[in-house]
Amino acid sequence: MYRYDEFDAAFVKERTAQFSDQVARRLSGELNEDQFRPLRLMNGLYLQLHAYMLRIAVPYGTMNSRQMRTLAHIARTYDRGYGHFTTRQNIQFNWPKLRDIPKILEDLAAVEMHAIQTSGNCIRNITTDQFAGAAADEIIDPRPVAEILRQWSSLHPEFSYLPRKFKIAMSGSTADRAAIRFHDIGLQATTNGLGEIGWQVWVGGGLGRTPMIAKMISGFVPHEHLLAYLESILRVYNRYGRRDNKYKARIKILVHETGIETIREQVEEEFAHVKGGVLTLPQEELDRITRYFAEPDYELVNQTSVDVAREKILNPPYGRWLERNLNAHRQAGYVSITISLKPVGGAPGDATDKQMDVIADLAERYSHDELRVSHEQNIVLPYVKITDLPSVYATLVEHGLAEGNAGQITDIICCPGLDFCALANARSIPLAQELTRKFAAPERQAEIGDLKIKISGCINACGHHHVGHIGILGVEKKGTELYQITVGGDATENAAIGDILGHGFVAEDVPNAIERLVDAYIARRESPSEPFIAAFRRLGKQPFKEALYGDA
Amino acid sequence: MEILTGNELMSGATVYLDRSGKWVEELQQARVFLKEESEAKDAALAVTKKGGRVISLEVETVTLRDGAIYPDRIRERIRAEGPTAPRFDRQHLDEDGHVSI
Ligand code: HEM
Ligand code: SF4
Numbered sequence: 001m002y003r004y005d006e007f008d009a010a011f012v013k014e015r016t017a018q019f020s021d022q023v024a025r026r027l028s029g030e031l032n033e034d035q036f037r038p039l040r041l042m043n044g045l046y047l048q049l050h051a052y053m054l055r056i057a058v059p060y061g062t063m064n065s066r067q068m069r070t071l072a073h074i075a076r077t078y079d080r081g082y083g084h085f086t087t088r089q090n091i092q093f094n095w096p097k098l099r100d101i102p103k104i105l106e107d108l109a110a111v112e113m114h115a116i117q118t119s120g121n122c123i124r125n126i127t128t129d130q131f132a133g134a135a136a137d138e139i140i141d142p143r144p145v146a147e148i149l150r151q152w153s154s155l156h157p158e159f160s161y162l163p164r165k166f167k168i169a170m171s172g173s174t175a176d177r178a179a180i181r182f183h184d185i186g187l188q189a190t191t192n193g194l195g196e197i198g199w200q201v202w203v204g205g206g207l208g209r210t211p212m213i214a215k216m217i218s219g220f221v222p223h224e225h226l227l228a229y230l231e232s233i234l235r236v237y238n239r240y241g242r243r244d245n246k247y248k249a250r251i252k253i254l255v256h257e258t259g260i261e262t263i264r265e266q267v268e269e270e271f272a273h274v275k276g277g278v279l280t281l282p283q284e285e286l287d288r289i290t291r292y293f294a295e296p297d298y299e300l301v302n303q304t305s306v307d308v309a310r311e312k313i314l315n316p317p318y319g320r321w322l323e324r325n326l327n328a329h330r331q332a333g334y335v336s337i338t339i340s341l342k343p344v345g346g347a348p349g350d351a352t353d354k355q356m357d358v359i360a361d362l363a364e365r366y367s368h369d370e371l372r373v374s375h376e377q378n379i380v381l382p383y384v385k386i387t388d389l390p391s392v393y394a395t396l397v398e399h400g401l402a403e404g405n406a407g408q409i410t411d412i413i414c415c416p417g418l419d420f421c422a423l424a425n426a427r428s429i430p431l432a433q434e435l436t437r438k439f440a441a442p443e444r445q446a447e448i449g450d451l452k453i454k455i456s457g458c459i460n461a462c463g464h465h466h467v468g469h470i471g472i473l474g475v476e477k478k479g480t481e482l483y484q485i486t487v488g489g490d491a492t493e494n495a496a497i498g499d500i501l502g503h504g505f506v507a508e509d510v511p512n513a514i515e516r517l518v519d520a521y522i523a524r525r526e527s528p529s530e531p532f533i534a535a536f537r538r539l540g541k542q543p544f545k546e547a548l549y550g551d552a
Numbered sequence: 553m554e555i556l557t558g559n560e561l562m563s564g565a566t567v568y569l570d571r572s573g574k575w576v577e578e579l580q581q582a583r584v585f586l587k588e589e590s591e592a593k594d595a596a597l598a599v600t601k602k603g604g605r606v607i608s609l610e611v612e613t614v615t616l617r618d619g620a621i622y623p624d625r626i627r628e629r630i631r632a633e634g635p636t637a638p639r640f641d642r643q644h645l646d647e648d649g650h651v652s653i
Contacts, residue, residue, distance in 0.1 A: 027562065033607045047608055049631050051564035051643040080640065095643060098562050347638045418627060419635035422608075427630075430637040481626060 001064055001370060002147045002292045004112045011155075012109045015116060019043045020102035027099065044115025045101060048422050054093045054101065055118040056108060057125045060132070060146040060170075061089035061373040065360035068371060070111045072356035074104055083356065085341060085349040087413055087464055088167070089127045089373040090118060094420055116154070121162045123153035123234075128170045129177045130374035133293060134336045134382040136328035139189040140197050142172035144290040145223065148281065152227050159234050163241035164249035166234070167206075170199075178375060179491040181205045181214045182467060184251045185233060190220060198222040203233060203263070204255030205495075207461035212252040213495045215260040217267060223286055225271075227279040232270035236263060296368035296383050301333025303386050318393055320442055321404030326389075333386055337367075339379040339396060340403040340411065344440040347429045348414040349377035358399045366392050376413055378406065409451045409518070410436040413464050417457025417474060418481070424457035426474025426481035431455055431510055438511045439518075448518055450531045454489075467491035469533045470517060471498045472510065483510050487517065487544050488536045501545045513548055520547035553614050555582040555621065556596060557628070558606040560651065565643040566631050567606060567651075569596055574652045575606050577645060579621055579632040584614065596653055605651040 004012070019039070026036040040046075044055040056071070071091055075083045078100045079093045086092055096104060108114055117124060126146050133141040149168060153159065159166070169183040180186025186202035198220045205214030221229045237251045240258070255263050306326075312319025327336040339359060342348050351359070359379055363371040366388045367381035374380055384392060396402035405411045412435060415421065417428030432455055439445055454468030458475075465471030471486035483505050486498030505513050518532075520543050525535045536544065556569040567575040568582035573596075576582075585593040593611070600606050613624045623629050634642035 029604055032604050033561075047559055047564060049627070050566060050634060051559075095640075097564065097646065350638065418630055419637055424627070426626075427636065429635075433637055476626070479624060479626065 001062060002059075002143075002289070008112070009109075012112070012114050012116075015043070015114070016102065016105045016109050019105060023098060023102055038120075041119040042116065043101075043105070044118035045098075046119060046422075048094065048416075048420050049418075050420065051095045052098060052101075053420070054096050054104065054115055055086075056091050056093075056113060056115045057118050058089050058091060058113075058373050059150050060126055060128045060143050061130055061375070062132075062143060063371050063373070064369050065364040065371070067111045067113055068356050068360035068363065070107055070113065072353040072360065074107060075353040075356065078104055082350050082352045084347075084416065085351065085373050085377050085379070087375045087377060087415075087462065088125055089130075089375055090125055091373070092416075094416075120160075121164050121166075122160050123156065123162075123166045123168065126150055126153070126168045126170065127178055127183075127375055129173055130372040130376075130378075130380045131177065131327050131336050131382065132172055132372075133295065134327075134329055134331075134334075135173050136330050137173045137175055138330060139174065139191065140172045141290075141293055142170040142187070142189060143293050144286060145187075145199075145226065146170055147289050147292070148227070148286070149230070152230075152279075159238065162234070162238055163243045164246065164251075166237075166251070168230075174493070176491075176493040179464070179467065181493075181495040182207055182211075182464075182491060183214065185230065186214050187226075192220045196222065199226055201229065201233075204252040204260070206250050206252040207464060207466050208250070209247060209459045209461075210250075210252065210256075211461070211466040211497045212256060213497065214252075215255060217260060217264050224281050224283070225275055227281055228274040228277065229267070229271055231279055232267045232274050235270050235274075236266045240266070295331075298331045298334065298383075299385065301385050301387055304332045306386055306389065316442070317397075317402070317404060318390075320446070321393060321402055322389070324404045324408060325406045327380075329383075331383075335384055335386060335389070337381040337384050337389075337392065338374070338406040339381065339401050340405055341378050341401075342405060342411050342436065343400055343403050344410060344436045345433050346436070348412050348432050351379070355399055355401060358395060358401070362392055362395060376411065378411070404442075405445060407450050407452070408445045409439045409448050409453060410445060411452070412436065413452070413454040413468070415456050415463035417455070417463075421457060423460060424474065425459075425476040426457050426483065427507075428455040428457040428463060428472075428474055431472060431474075431483065431507060434507075434511050435514060438515065447522065447528070448532070449528065450533075451518070452491075453514070464491060465489070466497045467495070468498060469536070470514060475504060477504070481507055483507060485510070485513060485517075485548065487541065488533070490533055494533075499541055501541060502549045516547040517544055520544055553587075553616070554585045554593065554611050555579075555614050555623075556585070556593065556600075556609065557582070557612055557631070558600070558609040560645055560649050561605050561607055563643055563646050563649050565645050565649065567645070569600070569653070572652075574650070575600075577642070579623075582614075582621055584616070584621060599653045603651070603653060
């Protein structure tokens with residue numbers, strides 16, 4: 001894992017001291033709220049419905065056990081014994097008090113963490129594949145480049161007041177597990193004709209009130225020039241992005257209104273000036289950073305596969321967990337494990353302090369001291385020996401973390417919604433809970449197969465509803481919460497935005513509506529191996545519309 | 553009918569302006585401003601803003617149901633009680649979090 005150098009450490013320390021002083025001045029009345037608000041937001045401190053909310057960055061979703069233990073400590077000491085892992089691979093605490101924030105930030109700084117740039121119109125936490133560095137299908141581990149981008153984008157003086165927030169996601173595998181086509185910039189690892197590895201660059205994707213699929217702006221940018229190329233995009237955006245209307249300020253609108261060809265020309269022109277200058281990334285520097293992400297010293301493991309079918313007979317819950325929650329590893333004898341934060345009836349993405357400690361222990365003991373936060377709001381242990389699976393599983397069972405539902409209908413992405421969020425129109429967590437209860441039966445989930453439900457409590461789309469195979473969006477109409485259902489979204493390389501099929505539903509009617517969609521799919525699929533999203537693509541909207549609204 | 557609400561600076565807790573000019577946790581103690589009391593309402597808002605101890609000030613419309621204050625917006629009803637799922641108690645004021653205008 002990357003370790004802070006003196007520069008990073010000194011900077012975070014200094015910023016913590018600065019903010020402590022600002023908090024003290026706010027509490028003494030020396031600063032008023034108008035002056036203090038931008039300062040607290042720069043340090044990740046929002047005010048939500050019931051209390052403050054602190055958003056802490058987990059760079060590219062990678063953490064070690066010490067860092068996770070610190071999060072557990074914060075949950076226990078300053079919050080209400082839990083934290084909420086988010087789709088941006090960050091964690092949010094919902095109940096901290098203002099006077100405790102300086103102490104929290106000090107605790108974080110001690111383990112090389114902070115909350116800087118988790119708010120505001122700057123470049124936010126760079127996200128990536130939760131299986132980075134371990135996945136069997138990987139072209140390159142994206143994290144060294146992600147770390148270099150983190151350093152470039154942290155406090156970049158030119159890009160601290162962009163027209164709007166800016167999100168970058170990267171995928172090092174051909175299978176896109178980071179939703180890169182729905183980010184302001186998406187980077188996809190690729191090879192050129194000479195077999196060299198570089199980056200395909202996508203721009204102008206996003207969710208929110210105007211969902212857009214990103215467009216490819218360059219088919220290949222070598223590592224060496226990536227920073228210069230991204231700087232060029234950001235400059236074009238900073239210059240031409242709209243500042244007159246916050247709803248039209250994201251780069252997706254600029255790309256959409258200007259056209260990708262023109263944007264590409266503008267970027268190329270800027271790139272011609274910037275290329276070869278100070279932003280050139282020498283191979284030695286890339287190598288130096290890459291060493292921080294060196295693969296662990298793998299052991300030779302005798303057992304290289306698990307007999308899932310056998311385990312399913314001997315111990316069905318364990319068998320299901322093996323079947324769903326393992327990801328193929330590049331090293332024989334190893335797997336990556338998804339620890340589901342989606343228990344039946346739970347709040348998606350929430351983990352208690354105790355669970356965080358347990359996960360930290362598991363990472364330390366079984367996964368080379370490393371863990372990941374996934375954008376699907378689960379935790380991943382990236383490097384686990386197949387022979388250790390029974391022990392890991394036993395511990396997970398003991399702590400309510402052994403749900404074998406990764407990628408299934410109960411593995412729901414869900415934003416905080418109106419139970420916590422000041423911008424929300426409707427609640428989202430209770431719906432997620434209800435849906436997991438409705439589809440709790442493992443046989444039923446197995447029958448349905450891969451199906452992603454994503455729920456947002458307002459059009460900002462923090463819960464990615466546009467790209468759910470089934471998406472649910474909460475709206476408010478005449479004082480009641482209503483839910484619009486979309487079908488056919490896809491966050492992967494087959495990017496698609498879901499279609500709204502008709503009027504919304506009141507909360508009580510949503511679970512049955514979803515069930516009708518599921519039944520329509522099962523009735524019409526070619527075989528049980530044709531997943532929901534593939535069937536939707538083949539069949540089109542009509543049968544699903546009928547399922548929801550009848551054939552009127 | 554309207555009430556004044558906001559969040560107390562230190563705890564972030566939801567508070568309401570009561571009839572004696574104190575900011576309190578309990579929705580049912582909120583002062584209800586009638587239409588013709590808009591001057592008093594504006595004055596209270598101005599003083600509070602100046603005091604700086606209650607932030608994110610909002611005017612919320614309410615009705616009375618069997619004599620109890622019932623906010624029109626769901627958002628306000630949830631703010632008054634705390635999150636419904638997972639169910640948590642609302643945030644409370646610290647010892648030194650009690651403020652008057
Ligand atoms: C509770 C405090 C939150 C606030 C105030 C907030 C605010 C917003 C806003 C205003 C947008 C729309 C941006 C735009 O279209 O320009 C947005 C988008 C988004 N937020 Fe949040 N959000 C919150 C929580 C979360 C959480 C908990 C997550 C992760 C679970 C999250 C992840 C995202 C994502 C993925 C998007 C859409 C991607 C994009 O187009 O930027 N946010 N958020
Ligand atoms: S989607 Fe809306 S309700 Fe949900 S967290 Fe984002 S801003 Fe809040």
